[in-house]
Structure formats: structure tokens, C-alpha cells
Amino acid sequence: MATYIMQRVFQMIPVMVLATIISFSIIFLLPGDPALLILGDQLASDRALYEAKRAELGLDRPLPIQYLDWLGKTARGDLGTSTRDRQPVTQGMRERLPVTMQLAAFSLVLALVIALPAGIISALKPNSKWDIASSLVAFGGIALPNFWFGILLIYLFAVVLKWLPPSGFVPFNEDPIQNLQRMIMPSITLGLGLSAVLMRQTRSSLLEVLHQDYMTTARAKGLSGKAVVLGHALKNALIPVVTVLGLQVGLLIGGSVITESIFSIPGIGRWAVDSITNRDFPVVQAVSLVMALGVLFANLLADIAYAYIDPRIHYR
Amino acid sequence: MATTTLREPAVVNVRQPRRASFEVARRVFRMRLAPLAIGILGTFILMSIFANVIQRYDPITDQSYSEANEGPSAAHWLGTDYLGRDMWSRLVHGSRISLFVGLISVTVGLVFGVSIGVTAGFVGGKLDAFLMRITESIWTFPALMLALAITSALGRGVINSMIAIGIVGIPYFARLARASTLSARELDYVLAARTLGSSTLRILVSHILPNIAAPLIVQASLGLGTAIITEASLSFLGVGVQAPTPSWGLELRTGYQYMELNPAVAIFPGLAIFLTVLAFNFLGDALRSALDPRLARRGGD
Numbered sequence: 001m002a003t004y005i006m007q008r009v010f011q012m013i014p015v016m017v018l019a020t021i022i023s024f025s026i027i028f029l030l031p032g033d034p035a036l037l038i039l040g041d042q043l044a045s046d047r048a049l050y051e052a053k054r055a056e057l058g059l060d061r062p063l064p065i066q067y068l069d070w071l072g073k074t075a076r077g078d079l080g081t082s083t084r085d086r087q088p089v090t091q092g093m094r095e096r097l098p099v100t101m102q103l104a105a106f107s108l109v110l111a112l113v114i115a116l117p118a119g120i121i122s123a124l125k126p127n128s129k130w131d132i133a134s135s136l137v138a139f140g141g142i143a144l145p146n147f148w149f150g151i152l153l154i155y156l157f158a159v160v161l162k163w164l165p166p167s168g169f170v171p172f173n174e175d176p177i178q179n180l181q182r183m184i185m186p187s188i189t190l191g192l193g194l195s196a197v198l199m200r201q202t203r204s205s206l207l208e209v210l211h212q213d214y215m216t217t218a219r220a221k222g223l224s225g226k227a228v229v230l231g232h233a234l235k236n237a238l239i240p241v242v243t244v245l246g247l248q249v250g251l252l253i254g255g256s257v258i259t260e261s262i263f264s265i266p267g268i269g270r271w272a273v274d275s276i277t278n279r280d281f282p283v284v285q286a287v288s289l290v291m292a293l294g295v296l297f298a299n300l301l302a303d304i305a306y307a308y309i310d311p312r313i314h315y316r
Numbered sequence: 317m318a319t320t321t322l323r324e325p326a327v328v329n330v331r332q333p334r335r336a337s338f339e340v341a342r343r344v345f346r347m348r349l350a351p352l353a354i355g356i357l358g359t360f361i362l363m364s365i366f367a368n369v370i371q372r373y374d375p376i377t378d379q380s381y382s383e384a385n386e387g388p389s390a391a392h393w394l395g396t397d398y399l400g401r402d403m404w405s406r407l408v409h410g411s412r413i414s415l416f417v418g419l420i421s422v423t424v425g426l427v428f429g430v431s432i433g434v435t436a437g438f439v440g441g442k443l444d445a446f447l448m449r450i451t452e453s454i455w456t457f458p459a460l461m462l463a464l465a466i467t468s469a470l471g472r473g474v475i476n477s478m479i480a481i482g483i484v485g486i487p488y489f490a491r492l493a494r495a496s497t498l499s500a501r502e503l504d505y506v507l508a509a510r511t512l513g514s515s516t517l518r519i520l521v522s523h524i525l526p527n528i529a530a531p532l533i534v535q536a537s538l539g540l541g542t543a544i545i546t547e548a549s550l551s552f553l554g555v556g557v558q559a560p561t562p563s564w565g566l567e568l569r570t571g572y573q574y575m576e577l578n579p580a581v582a583i584f585p586g587l588a589i590f591l592t593v594l595a596f597n598f599l600g601d602a603l604r605s606a607l608d609p610r611l612a613r614r615g616g617d
Contacts (some may be wrong), residue, residue, distance in 0.1 A: 014449050015452045015453050015456065018453030019453045019457070022453060022457065026465055029466070044603075111525040139594065139597060139598070142597060143590055143594035145548055145586060145589050145593070147548075147552050148585075148586030151568070151572050152583070154575070155575055155582065159579075223563075248458070250455075250458050250459075251458070254460045254461055257458065257460050257461055257553075258460065258553065261553060273464065273553055276464050276465055276468045276551075277554070277555065284465065287461075288457060288465065289462055291457060291458055292456040293457075295458070296456050
């Protein structure tokens, strides 16, 4: 197993290096000169000051040197300084990343709690009323734009029923109740699409497994339906579900961009939108890198879980 | 008699492509939800073509502050927005943007993605590894984040949104095209064409592309839905379509701000996006089943 994990980590390295190059290159993708942006319109006309700022930021050096310097600092935890609020990006990341992680974790748990039982029941009773209804809900969940769904939730639960606060965020350690109240709607908004995808995957892979010969053998041995499903079928059916789950983490992180914007949650998703629109280069670089590494890490975890569930994989 | 026997295969060969596409169309129509999807999409397509005819007011210039944020009525079927503009007319014109952006961006993703994927799959070796590592690394960035960054780089607006969404779609088509090419290039008739000395371009265009078209058509249909959502998301975040041009995402952005006064302005644009994406997903699913006889036999599961 350890060899398999090491192999996967080594395979990840080239993609990780390319991801850092793309994150670094974003600074050249966004319009405008960072030195001009920092100095502002008034000071930008002073040529000496402008050149000094470029030198201070290291923009006068060759690109590979700039990249290696940025990579070295990033590896040491120095993500630069925000051009907008002049705060260290690392500090901003420390404040915002846990917020997004809490949102993503809640959404993930919610998605699994809905998707697994619904998918299993659908597969055990294919073409039943439950199966048709849950398939339609899943199709709807996949097509539902999460920003529209979030808006509908706000209208229903905050404006009409006044059960929940419409937006905002309170840290868990300050007030756990307020924190959970404000996390309910964003988690449902972000988790619904994922639960729909997972439900469809659970249903189709379990249906596939239930028709395998070893299922017939298990039933022929006299095992109960529950034992057949839980003991034999589910573990095998979960393999593609875990893979899809790993791939969908990107959707979850990307979805946080818009969900956090609707619900005014101070996570890295909203930070990304604000920094892109304000051309805050160091923040854009840092957020995009963290998001890309998050996706890569999730895929690695999925691969490890995949090998754990199906021992044949790491013996190959 | 002998002449007839010889002629028959020739006739079958000529008519086969038409029959195959007719068969696929027939299978699509027989899927439970496909006719509904085609009906929804047909309605939106007709709506976008005849927007100038079915609009009840000018979507941009006909403003009336005294009628701002009104609910649905006989005068304004879907109500009015914060400037008193007719929501029906704005949604009808918004369908043009959404469908057009979807179509162009999927075409961009398809053309570049397939070119990269087919080249990687057919040539193989170091070029394949290099191209695939690049697409994998682009894939690690969440699509919306990447589309946001590209749109900001190119500048706000419809055209740049289309390019950004197209670029984001490239890795999906590239990976799919590569995987299909890898299996197609080992087929007997492709090997035969190689042995006969056909040029690489001819093999790719005449033998590989027609063979890998099915999964790409399915992905294009599903990708249209994703592209429409991404465009709406960009407009909702303020970097896509710019006011006063009507767009579903933009309507939702302003509707969200005035939701307490008039919920209709936040409901109808979202409903239009939802129905269009749902229809593309149903169509993609039906196409997948229709193009894969094994799935068709199992009832499209």
C-alpha cells in the first residue's frame, strides 16, 4: 500500500509543478502592471518611484528567476502581500481557508447523507416510484444553478419564513449556534448538486454490481438480502462513487466561489472573486494555487481510498 | 439476378449513414424524457430567433419608474425589473445570449480539445504525456475560478466570456477524445488504412474522427448546459454580460437585489436557466443511450 501511495505522489509531481506555473502566470494574465496598481494613479507618474517599486517586487528580473523566487517563498509559507489591503496573504489565508473548509465539509457530509441511502434504495427497487422520483430530483439537482437555488432558499427561509438569517458568517468558536444557523443554507446550496451526482453514481454502480455472478452465488449460499447488499455489493459499488467524489471536490471548491458570494461568507471563494475583480495579484496567485492543490490532494485521497476499498488495485 | 446481388451492397453502403442517423434520431425520440427536452429547447431556440417579434416592449429603452418592481400582470406577463422594464421581453432577448454563448464556447472547447486529444492519442509517446499533463494541470483549477481569471484578463463582455468558457472546456473534450482515439487507433480497418499507406491526416479525418464522434456529441450536449450555467455565473458575478444588455445571469443578479420587493425578478431568469440546462442534460442522456446500443437495450441506465 505504501509503495502504491508513493507511486501516486510521484505521478502527481509534474501536474503539481505545472499547476504552480499556471498560478504564477496568472499575474501576467490579469491586465495592468502590479507596480502601477500598488502605487496608484498619483504616484505612478514618478518614473524613479515606479522603477524602484518594480525592483522591490522583483518584476525587473527574468521570468524563471521570478517564478523560482515565488515558489521558494510560497514553499516557506510566504504568499506575499495583498496589493489592496497591504496585509500578508498568508494571514488572510489563515483566516479564510478554515471558513471554506467548514462549508465544504458540511456540504460533503450533507451530500453523502442524502446520496448514499437514496442511491441504494433506487438501485434495490429499480423503476419503482421511489426510483423515478429520486432520479428526477437528481436530474433537477444537477441542472439547478447553485446561485439560483441559494437565492430561492434565502427568499423562502429568510425573507418569507424568517427562520434563518439571510447571509453573513459567525466563527464557530465565537457562537456555535449562530455559526450553524448561518451555515445551513450555504451547505444545502453547495451540497445539492454533489448529492445529485453521487446519487446517480451510487445507483448505477450498485445496479451493475447486483447483476454480477458472485451476487447470485451469495444469494444461493442463503445470505439475507441485507447481508448481500451491505457485505458484498456495496463495497464494490462504492469504488466508482469514491472516484467521482474525488473528481467532484473541484466542483465543491469552485462552487464555493459563487456560494460564498451570495451568502457573504468570508472564505477563499469570495476572496477569489474580490481579488480578481480588484486585480489583487498575490491573492489571486495564492487562492488559485490553494484551490488547485486542494483538488490534487482530494484526487490523491480518492486514489488511496480506492485502493483501500479494492485491494486488487495496489497489487497490480 | 447476379447483377442485382452485386448492386445491393453498393446501395446499402450509400444509404447507411443516413439510416444510422435516422435510427439514432428515432431512438432519441423513444427515450422517455427526450421529447420533453427537445420541446423545451425548441421553444427557447424559437424564442431567441423571433425575440424581436414576440417581445412586448423594448427590453432596454422601455423604462417606467412608476412601474418598477411590479409582479406579473396582464401588461407585464412576468412583471418588471427595478427600472420598470418588461421582464418577459428581457428574458426573451436573454435567451439569445445564453444559447449563443453556450454554442460558441462549446464549439471552441470541442475544436481545440478534440485537436489536442486526437493528436495525443494517435501520436502517443512523449507528446501524449506532455499534452495530457498540461490538460490535467488546467483541470486542477476549478472551472469557474479559471473562467473568472480569463474573463478578467481579456476584459468583461460576452465575447470574452465565450472564449473563457471555451478554454475551460478544452480539457474535458481533450481527455475524452484521447481515450476514444487510443481504442480507435487499434481497430482493424485503421491498421489496414495505415498498411495501405494512407496519410495520418486522412486516417484521422476519415477513420478516427467518425469513430469517436458518439461520446463527443454526448459531451457537447452536456457541455452546453454547463456552459450556460458558467456564463450565467460570470454575469451574476458581474464579469460576463454587461448592463443594459439582457442576459439571464444579469437579470438574476439584479433580481437578487430586489427580491424582497418582487420575488418574480429572481425566480423567472433562474427558471429559464434551469429548464434549458435540464433539457440539455436530458438530451445528452438520451443521446448517450441512443448512440450506445448496449445502454439502449438496458433501458438507458
